[in-house]
Amino acid sequence: MSLSMDDLRIKSVEYRKKLLKYIKLAGAGHTGGSLSCIDILNVLYNNILNISPELPDKPDRDRYIQSKGHSVEALYVVLADLGFFPEHDLETLCRYGSHYVGHPTRKVKGIEHNTGALGHGLSVSTGIAMAAKMDGNKYKVYTLVGDGELTEGSNWEAALTASHYKLDNLTAIVDYNHLQITGLTMEVCNTDPLEDKFLAFGWHVENISGHDLEEMNRFFREVPLSVGKPTCIIAHTVKGKGVSYMENKKRWHHGVPDDEQFNMAMEELDSSLKFPE
Amino acid sequence: MDIKNEERRITDPVMGKPNLEVFAKTLEELAAADRDLVVVTSDSRGSGKLGPFGENFPAQIVETGIAEQNLVGMSAGLASCGKKVFAVSPACFLTARALEQIKNDVAYSDQPVKLIGISAGVSYGALGSTHHSLHDFAVLRTIHNLTIVAPADKFETEESVKWAYGYEHPVYIRFGKKAMPVLHDNNSGFVYGKGIEVRGGNDLAIIATGECVAPALGASLKLEKEKGIKARVISMHTLKPLDMKILFRAARECDGMITVEEHSVYGGLGEACASGLLANGYSLPFKILGIPDEYTVTGSQSEIFTHYGLSPGGIAAAAIKLLKTN
Numbered sequence: 001m002s003l004s005m006d007d008l009r010i011k012s013v014e015y016r017k018k019l020l021k022y023i024k025l026a027g028a029g030h031t032g033g034s035l036s037c038i039d040i041l042n043v044l045y046n047n048i049l050n051i052s053p054e055l056p057d058k059p060d061r062d063r064y065i066q067s068k069g070h071s072v073e074a075l076y077v078v079l080a081d082l083g084f085f086p087e088h089d090l091e092t093l094c095r096y097g098s099h100y101v102g103h104p105t106r107k108v109k110g111i112e113h114n115t116g117a118l119g120h121g122l123s124v125s126t127g128i129a130m131a132a133k134m135d136g137n138k139y140k141v142y143t144l145v146g147d148g149e150l151t152e153g154s155n156w157e158a159a160l161t162a163s164h165y166k167l168d169n170l171t172a173i174v175d176y177n178h179l180q181i182t183g184l185t186m187e188v189c190n191t192d193p194l195e196d197k198f199l200a201f202g203w204h205v206e207n208i209s210g211h212d213l214e215e216m217n218r219f220f221r222e223v224p225l226s227v228g229k230p231t232c233i234i235a236h237t238v239k240g241k242g243v244s245y246m247e248n249k250k251r252w253h254h255g256v257p258d259d260e261q262f263n264m265a266m267e268e269l270d271s272s273l274k275f276p277e
Numbered sequence: 278m279d280i281k282n283e284e285r286r287i288t289d290p291v292m293g294k295p296n297l298e299v300f301a302k303t304l305e306e307l308a309a310a311d312r313d314l315v316v317v318t319s320d321s322r323g324s325g326k327l328g329p330f331g332e333n334f335p336a337q338i339v340e341t342g343i344a345e346q347n348l349v350g351m352s353a354g355l356a357s358c359g360k361k362v363f364a365v366s367p368a369c370f371l372t373a374r375a376l377e378q379i380k381n382d383v384a385y386s387d388q389p390v391k392l393i394g395i396s397a398g399v400s401y402g403a404l405g406s407t408h409h410s411l412h413d414f415a416v417l418r419t420i421h422n423l424t425i426v427a428p429a430d431k432f433e434t435e436e437s438v439k440w441a442y443g444y445e446h447p448v449y450i451r452f453g454k455k456a457m458p459v460l461h462d463n464n465s466g467f468v469y470g471k472g473i474e475v476r477g478g479n480d481l482a483i484i485a486t487g488e489c490v491a492p493a494l495g496a497s498l499k500l501e502k503e504k505g506i507k508a509r510v511i512s513m514h515t516l517k518p519l520d521m522k523i524l525f526r527a528a529r530e531c532d533g534m535i536t537v538e539e540h541s542v543y544g545g546l547g548e549a550c551a552s553g554l555l556a557n558g559y560s561l562p563f564k565i566l567g568i569p570d571e572y573t574v575t576g577s578q579s580e581i582f583t584h585y586g587l588s589p590g591g592i593a594a595a596a597i598k599l600l601k602t603n
Contacts, residue, residue, distance in 0.1 A: 114385045114386040120382055123347045124354040125354060126354060127357070127358075128358055130354070131359070154347060157346055161351065
């Protein structure tokens with residue numbers, strides 16, 4: 001069942017509020033990146049992926065591998081909302097003995113692969129996509145990579161292979177928020193122009209907004225966009241999106257809001273759902 | 278078996294085969310019965326003796342090109358979908374270049390990939406240190422959820438590969454490329470995590486692994502023939518988990534112990550045995566034979582073995598010295 005765009009819009013705000021709540025409670029988390037990718041996860045998990053919390057291991061399920069594992073708080077709140085585990089589990093985030101650590105692990109129901117070190121998800125996803133092709137399975141594989149992460153050379157090994165084997169069941173979504181922990185990606189070590197690079201590696205490339213729910217809904221549904229080619233969707237995003245004082249600020253890469261900042265964020269997110277008077 | 282027959286066994290080249298060839302043949306046998314068995318290689322099917330496998334099972338071999346990180350990451354992805362994956366690449370590259378993928382995508386994520394390090398140790402002797410893997414035991418021993426195996430002969434190879442195929446967790450197996458004598462009769466009785474006593478004796482224990490078991494056996498025969506010293510030889514094919522029981526028994530029953538490995542003297546079989554013994558209250562004359570911490574000498578595998586005292590003569594000499602001085 002697909003959610004309407006209005007429902008998705010409400011979910012995006014709820015998810016933002018929740019991920020901030022649990023980051024604040026844990027006293028740790030990757031705030032900016034979680035806020036930049038949460039709309040992508042919202043659309044994928046609510047309207048695209050063929051998955052089910054009742055049958056999390058069903059062989060024909062679609063696969064989602066979060067290569068930028070540090071934005072795990074976004075993934076946790078979405079999985080909890082879908083019923084993979086009770087949301088109150090997230091009160092243990094980063095606590096002693098908790099399975100809810102600061103990067104995804106398979107100990108959490110709904111998570112396919114342990115990530116956290118960057119530059120791994122695309123290779124793993126390429127292997128999954130290849131297994132599907134070998135077995136004639138129709139499921140699709142989606143992976144989320146960061147633009148900063150694309151300096152890891154292993155991504156480009158995978159990009160070559162996915163194209164070589166014509167894995168059109170594979171979609172890489174780039175959370176293109178232009179920032180990494182040190183600063184602007186173009187200043188740290190420029191990964192632009194991403195489109196040219198993926199095109200040169202034999203991928204189909206689309207540039208869309210990573211915050212336009214309707215546009216993502218349309219494109220994610222339509223993949224593969226070229227038969228015989230893996231798809232790269234460069235999702236243009238804003239790090240810290242939705243909380244104005246966090247937007248495009250590198251210090252919110254893993255900043256944790258204090259009480260006042262948290263309340264400001266909640267007010268702003270609540271008001272974003274109100275219709276203009 | 279009398280000593281002459283034992284000697285013949287370890288010197289007769291006709292009897293021996295490279296473990297790598299036995300591995301490739303075993304894979305073919307397994308692949309014929311299971312279309313989910315997949316070999317992944319990094320431009321290494323020739324080095325891995327997998328040419329015939331590729332010809333006979335073209336749909337079951339995946340080439341990643343020279344890209345070991347991707348080789349291991351993809352293998353994890355394939356394994357997560359039920360493929361029984363053998364990721365085959367030279368040990369020197371597989372366990373260094375792709376170490377993070379081994380740690381995270383295979384071991385931490387518990388994907389049952391079988392990592393096959395080919396031409397391990399100093400098999401590529403004269404090619405230089407870039408092509409040596411003298412670090413693999415040490416680094417992989419520290420990674421949780423990874424079994425490490427180094428078979429000594431064709432029986433240990435065949436049996437360990439068949440065991441690994443059915444094992445539902447990650448395994449690293451390393452092979453050399455030199456023809457190995459046959460060290461067992463009809464089978465080795467390979468049991469994962471259990472060392473094998475290849476030759477009896479209570480004067481000394483020689484604990485060896487992989488391609489060092491044959492020279493260890495040669496040393497044992499030499500010691501008996503020339504000095505009347507009876508040296509027990511144990512093939513410690515599984516480095517992790519280490520068979521403490523066979524180790525402790527050897528420590529109780531023998532007057533000294535020598536470990537022999539085609540690996541740095543740091544962090545491998547020797548140090549694993551030493552720490553296991555010391556931590557459990559065993560103390561006996563003890564010597565680690567392996568490759569010392571220096572720029573490795575240039576030469577073939579056997580020349581390098583001889584240079585560093587890993588030949589039958591070198592091991593025997595170390596044994597005599599150990600027993601004399603203690």
